Amino acid sequence: MTVVIGLGADGAPQAYSVTAEAIQLSHNAEDGESVLLHGQGETLSDGLDDTVSITGRTLHCNHAQILVVSRDLAEKGIEPLLLELLTHSRYPASLQMAVSKCAAAQLLETKPVVGDLGSTELEKLICQ
16 A cells, blocks of 8 residues: 655646655565655546556555645646545545745755754753
8 A cells, every 4th residue: 555645736726747755565664765756637536646657656645644736736726626635535535735945846856854862951942
């Protein structure tokens, strides 16, 4: 099963470029690394279905946590996208939406910054 944890939408209504961050679940817990998949479609669902040729599997979006929309797409109108999210059972009601200055795909491709805390004071502040 390939589970989507994050989505990105660029382009324009009826011509979406979709990026999905997905994890392919397997029996081995160590194989849970995420991958980015890209597709095109008239709707968000069409764009996700376009990735089947890459994975050989349908993407499951019921556990997606975030949808990143590029600012360009947001300015062109996101009503069709919102209607799809609200009426299609494929997407969870808890899905968070964010608008990005840059392309949504670019934001999803950015690796998280992970480092060691060098200060116990800073660590206490974060814990609080």
